[in-house]
Amino acid sequence: MKGSDNIFDKLSRIRGLKRFATIFSTLKGIVYGVQEISVGAPHIRDNIEIKRYMSCVIIALMPAALAAIYFHGLYVLAIIAVSYVVGGLVEVSFAVIRKKDIEEGFLVTGIIFPLTLPPATPLWIVAVGAFFGVLFGKEVFGGTGRNIFNPALVGRLFITIAFPGVMSGVYKMPLSDAITSATPLGLFKADHVITPVWDLLLGMSAGSLGEVFRLGIIAGGLFLMFIKVSNFRIPIAYLGTVALFAFIGGFFAPNVFAPPLLQLLTGGLLYGAFFMATDPVTSPMTNSGKWIAGILCGIFTVLIRTFSGYTEGVMFSIILVNALTPVLDTAILSIKYKAVKK
Amino acid sequence: MKIKSITFRGGYRFKRFKGQPREETVTLPLPDKVILPLKRDGFEEAMPCVEVGQKVLTGQLIARDDNSLSSPIHSSISGMVESVKKITLNGVKTAAVIIKPGQSEEWAPAHNSPSAWDKMTEDELDEILYISGVSSLGSNGIPTRFNSSRIGKKDVKDIIVAHTDSDVFNVSIQALLGDAGMESVITGLKILGVAFQGARVHVVLSRNQKKIIKELASNFSSDQKISVYGVKPKYPQDNRNILISSIPGINTHTRNIPVFNLQDIVHIYEAVVKKKPLVERVVAFSGSGFEQNRHYRLRLGTLLEDILKGKTAVPKSVRFIMNSVLNGKALDDLDRPLTEKMHQIIAVPENHEGELLAFARPGMRKDSITPVFVASFLPFGKKLDTNINGEERACISCGFCADVCPSRLLPQLLHRYAERNIINEKLVQYRIEDCVDCNLCTYVCTSKIPVAALIKKGKEKLAADGLIQEPGETGSGKDSNPEKERV
Numbered sequence: 001m002k003g004s005d006n007i008f009d010k011l012s013r014i015r016g017l018k019r020f021a022t023i024f025s026t027l028k029g030i031v032y033g034v035q036e037i038s039v040g041a042p043h044i045r046d047n048i049e050i051k052r053y054m055s056c057v058i059i060a061l062m063p064a065a066l067a068a069i070y071f072h073g074l075y076v077l078a079i080i081a082v083s084y085v086v087g088g089l090v091e092v093s094f095a096v097i098r099k100k101d102i103e104e105g106f107l108v109t110g111i112i113f114p115l116t117l118p119p120a121t122p123l124w125i126v127a128v129g130a131f132f133g134v135l136f137g138k139e140v141f142g143g144t145g146r147n148i149f150n151p152a153l154v155g156r157l158f159i160t161i162a163f164p165g166v167m168s169g170v171y172k173m174p175l176s177d178a179i180t181s182a183t184p185l186g187l188f189k190a191d192h193v194i195t196p197v198w199d200l201l202l203g204m205s206a207g208s209l210g211e212v213f214r215l216g217i218i219a220g221g222l223f224l225m226f227i228k229v230s231n232f233r234i235p236i237a238y239l240g241t242v243a244l245f246a247f248i249g250g251f252f253a254p255n256v257f258a259p260p261l262l263q264l265l266t267g268g269l270l271y272g273a274f275f276m277a278t279d280p281v282t283s284p285m286t287n288s289g290k291w292i293a294g295i296l297c298g299i300f301t302v303l304i305r306t307f308s309g310y311t312e313g314v315m316f317s318i319i320l321v322n323a324l325t326p327v328l329d330t331a332i333l334s335i336k337y338k339a340v341k342k
Numbered sequence: 343m344k345i346k347s348i349t350f351r352g353g354y355r356f357k358r359f360k361g362q363p364r365e366e367t368v369t370l371p372l373p374d375k376v377i378l379p380l381k382r383d384g385f386e387e388a389m390p391c392v393e394v395g396q397k398v399l400t401g402q403l404i405a406r407d408d409n410s411l412s413s414p415i416h417s418s419i420s421g422m423v424e425s426v427k428k429i430t431l432n433g434v435k436t437a438a439v440i441i442k443p444g445q446s447e448e449w450a451p452a453h454n455s456p457s458a459w460d461k462m463t464e465d466e467l468d469e470i471l472y473i474s475g476v477s478s479l480g481s482n483g484i485p486t487r488f489n490s491s492r493i494g495k496k497d498v499k500d501i502i503v504a505h506t507d508s509d510v511f512n513v514s515i516q517a518l519l520g521d522a523g524m525e526s527v528i529t530g531l532k533i534l535g536v537a538f539q540g541a542r543v544h545v546v547l548s549r550n551q552k553k554i555i556k557e558l559a560s561n562f563s564s565d566q567k568i569s570v571y572g573v574k575p576k577y578p579q580d581n582r583n584i585l586i587s588s589i590p591g592i593n594t595h596t597r598n599i600p601v602f603n604l605q606d607i608v609h610i611y612e613a614v615v616k617k618k619p620l621v622e623r624v625v626a627f628s629g630s631g632f633e634q635n636r637h638y639r640l641r642l643g644t645l646l647e648d649i650l651k652g653k654t655a656v657p658k659s660v661r662f663i664m665n666s667v668l669n670g671k672a673l674d675d676l677d678r679p680l681t682e683k684m685h686q687i688i689a690v691p692e693n694h695e696g697e698l699l700a701f702a703r704p705g706m707r708k709d710s711i712t713p714v715f716v717a718s719f720l721p722f723g724k725k726l727d728t729n730i731n732g733e734e735r736a737c738i739s740c741g742f743c744a745d746v747c748p749s750r751l752l753p754q755l756l757h758r759y760a761e762r763n764i765i766n767e768k769l770v771q772y773r774i775e776d777c778v779d780c781n782l783c784t785y786v787c788t789s790k791i792p793v794a795a796l797i798k799k800g801k802e803k804l805a806a807d808g809l810i811q812e813p814g815e816t817g818s819g820k821d822s823n824p825e826k827e828r829v
Contacts, residue, residue: 029733033696037728041669042781043661043690044510045790047708047715049732051701053740053788056714103735145736145789228712231741280739285754287744333755337771 006032022095026102053229054104060224061111061275063216068209071174072119076209082123083114086130094139103144105281106134106151112275113152115210116268116315120170120179125163129155149322150279153315160315171206180206184266185311188258200265211271221274230278233287237294238273238301239264245302257306269301272314282322289325289332297321345559346571347549350588352748353576354711354782356510360723361688363626367517367637372443376418376643377679378404379429381436382478386410390439396423399450401619403473404439411489413478416450418621418641419443431678432671438679441643451617459533459614467537467614468495474613475620478682481582481601484610486537497598498541501534502589505604507548508579510667510726511628513685515554517637518605518624520612524554528561530607533614535567543568544589548575577668578780584748605685620682627653629667630725631660631689640680647676650687660689661728669781693727700731711742711786735789743783743793749776753783757793760800767809769800775810777801 008028012021030051038045069076091106113133114126133155138147160167171180183206187193199205203213211217224230242263249257263269277283277297284293297317304313381387388405392398398417405415421444429438452474455466462470468486471477477484483491485498505515519526534543547555549572562568571589573579579588582601587594605624612618626637633655640649646662654660662673665686673687697703705715707725717724743753751773759769774797783793804810 030699030701032698033700034730034733035694035696036730036733037692037694038730040672040795041663041666042785042794043663043667043670043672043728044726044785045730045732046710046786046788047705047731048710048712048742048786048788049701049790050735050738050788051732052714053738055701101733101735105738143736145738227714228742229714229740280741283739285739285741285744285752333752333772337773 008032020096022099022101023092026095029101050104054107056227056229057108057224057275058111060220060229061115061210063220064115064210064213064271065111067203067213067216068115068119071203071212072172072209076114076119078123079114079117079121079126079209080111082126083130084110086127087113087134090131090134090139094143098143100143105138105144109134109138109151112210113155115271116152116156116208118167118170118208119172121159122166122170125159125166128162129159131155132158145281147281148326149319150276150282153276153319153322156315157319171208173206174203174212183207183311184262185258185305188262188266189311192255194259194262195266197261197265200262205266207266208268208271211268214265214270217270217274221270224274224278230274231280231283231290233290234277234283234294234297235273237291238277238297239269241295241298242269242302245299249302249306257302263302263305267305267312268314272318273297276314277318277321282325284325284328284332286329286332286336289328292328292332293321293325296324345555346569346590347573348546348571348588348590349574349576350579350584350748351750352746352782353508353574353578353584354746354786355508355574355576356709358721358723359510359709360707360725361629361632361635362511363514363517363628363635363637363686365514365516365637367624367639369639370649372419372447373641373644373648375424375440375442375645376641377429377438377440377645378415378418378643379431379436379438379679379681380405380415381431381434382413382415383432383681383683384483385478386412387436388412388415390426390437392417392423392439394423394425397421397444398423398441399446399448401452401621402450403619404441408489411492413483413490414473414475415439416452416475416619416621417441418643420446420448429678431681449618452613452619453617459529460536462536462614464537464539467533470614471537471610474618475682476606476609476613478620479602479606479609482597482599484537484600491600493598493600495538496540497596498538498600499596500589500592500599501538501541501543502546502582502585502599502601503531503534503543503604503607504546504580504585504601505548505551506546506573506579507550507575508573508577510577511626511686511688512575513603513605513624513626514637515551515604517626518608520608522611524557526608526611526615527554527604528558529615530609530611531558531562531568533610534607535565541567544571544592545569546571546573546579546585546589549573550575577782578748578778581748581778581780583778584780603685623680623682623684625649625680625684626686627689628686629660629663629688629690631655631662631691642682643679645676646673646678646680646687649680650676650689654689659692661692663688663690667726668785669779691727693729696729711746730790732788732790734791737789737791740788742786742788746782746786748780748782749773749778751776753793753797756800757783757791757796760796761791765800765803765807769804770809774800774804 008024012024087110095102133151137151137154141147184195225232243260246260246263300317301313389407390405392404400420424440472486472488477490485491485493485495664670708715709724781794
């Protein structure tokens with residue numbers, strides 16, 4: 001197999017397809033691997049690369065995704081497909097315009113985003129969210145690596161605010177078609193109902209597609225931490241803070257704060273802590289910054305859940321901390337590296 | 343004696359790579375000619391003291407210049423001086439003496455002192471170290487009362503001897519030792535101790551070399567001057583700056599710390615006790631590009647072309663690399679002589695081919711800092727080649743570079759400045775100067791960005807602007823106290 005005469009190179013030489021050369025070179029990279037060799041030292045390179053890295057995230061999301069399909073049927077597949085197609089089109093068009101290879105990041109965004117959606121979200125809203133998320137969450141900042149906000153969350157936030165009626169009334173219990181709006185957090189807020197732990201772990205509660213099968217999320221999250229693709233600091237700080245804050249709050253005002261275990265096992269907390277707050281691009285670059293970001297996420301989440309009109313606060317918290325990240329980085333760097341006195 | 347355990351933060355342990363050199367040492371037949379550059383690495387050219395046509399013995403002095411910072415040069419074979427001419431070595435022009443072998447294989451002794459080494463005075467040892475050519479070894483040469491090092495002999499308070507097995511491929515200690523075995527290392531160290539009365543000698547070995555550490559420790563149990571340390575064999579433990587900052591109680595501000603490897607110590611022993619000048623090296627042939635991975639005892643000045651001929655595993659095209667695959671130079675031109683700074687030649691297969699669906703394979707033999715390939719859980723030897731294993735992508739701040747950086751820098755931050763050509767005081771503030779050029783950041787980069795090269799570019803620009811010291815001139819950085827660097 002010579003690098004120069006494979007099908008993708010041939011395709012990119014066809015006159016009408018020349019402008020799409022970037023698509024073919026990306027595909028060629030996926031199928032045939034890279035032909036590039038090191039120049040000078042270091043002469044060898046680690047075998048990890050972005051495709052493997054992103055594939056690992058997708059694998060870690062599989063338990064949650066498969067559970068969603070099991071609970072809510074093939075419609076979930078349609079949601080995921082729409083997200084991939086619309087998000088992919090935005091990504092590819094920008095790559096073609098910029099004449100750069102297609103970045104693999106959208107493969108993860110494309111699946112993280114639909115799993116944050118309620119089970120009965122109409123497909124056109126999925127499309128709007130995916131479009132908005134990739135375009136305004138990522139591409140306008142200059143593409144992968146330069147975005148400030150998690151693109152999946154930007155999309156999710158946009159449709160939450162733009163279509164509040166639709167987005168709050170489309171929850172379903174697993175394995176049933178009955179529409180409900182009573183998520184475990186909502187039930188606690190309204191009537192102090194505490195959903196049994198096993199129902200929460202196994203997914204037998206209303207919630208967004210990917211957030212209910214919590215055993216699977218925990219397994220996926222631990223897997224990612226174990227293979228070092230996600231940094232353990234943020235989830236530990238995030239979940240630990242939520243538990244601690246809820247415990248202290250519950251000590252003083254037991255009827256206002258949901259108890260720690262319920263906090264941990266409801267809403268999108270586990271999903272957000274393991275898969276969204278850990279996005280390396282949008283989280284602080286220093287280890288201390290990661291701890292602080294996790295703690296801030298935890299504080300915001302409990303505050304929003306307890307005192308705001310929204311029942312859930314994970315999405316807002318992570319977006320908020322994303323916004324704080326550049327400031328956090330700057331502050332930490334200025335403490336870590338004192339200005340040179342000359 | 344208690345063996346101190348030391349290490350550093352960051353770094354990466356390269357484990358189980360195929361192509362480690364076996365312990366055996368093979369002596370090759372004498373070469374058809376030797377080319378002996380009169381300028382040693384880091385030194386000035388010495389003056390030739392032989393003429394064309396003159397008969398010389400192995401070990402006979404052929405060049406010497408006591409007035410410049412240089413090292414005496416010896417013939418590495420017995421024969422006749424064929425010519426003296428200019429050659430280019432590592433981009434520098436130097437005179438070289440070319441010698442053809444004759445019939446005899448007679449040796450000229452390095453010195454004529456009748457006394458045993460432990461009866462010799464410091465002055466006598468000084469002279470032997472210089473006149474035998476051994477003083478050209480180590481990071482800064484061996485300071486003597488002669489013009490043999492930039493470091494003044496009186497300024498040496500600490501000497502480091504390191505052999506930490508921390509690279510991808512490592513020279514085997516057993517293969518270095520001649521007939522004398524560990525005795526050569528022990529005596530060599532003792533000689534260093536006598537030659538440097540006012541200095542402490544720190545011997546840093548991989549903690550996996552239990553037997554050797556034990557033997558050294560029991561020999562130096564009563565010796566206050568010599569300390570033995572066991573380290574994790576983590577790259578780049580052998581780096582001079584990392585060694586200096588990881589040994590407790592060393593003044594990190596000074597540049598006056600010569601660093602040696604074990605082979606240098608064996609050379610010291612051989613010069614003083616066996617009267618053998620510096621004319622040969624044990625060189626490890628590592629990497630899967632060689633048919634056989636073992637050590638060869640080679641004469642200095644032998645053409646690499648002749649040494650490497652027929653030793654590669656055909657028909658692959660391979661890249662020959664000097665000393666380290668992480669920060670060694672590629673030997674593009676094999677028409678050059680073996681020099682005293684070489685201890686390993688690594689043959690790595692070139693790979694322009696790529697691999698079908700590489701990202702989806704289990705990776706039974708793929709190394710990675712993250713356990714994303716099954717090789718991390720299997721006992722098989724890992725393979726390596728020159729392929730960069732992925733497409734260059736935007737930095738996603740995965741942070742692996744910062745995890746492995748032995749100087750606790752943030753390469754993901756530094757490279758962004760250098761990439762956009764924003765090279766100013768900001769980078770000085772972020773301590774870019776502390777980078778030790780270990781290249782690990784580039785090795786681990788998920789996005790295949792040449793991080794280390796960008797940082798190096800930044801350093802060079804800053805040095806040209808006078809904002810930092812010249813690279814290579816740095817001691818160990820200004821604030822290399824690891825406690826202070828933590829946030």
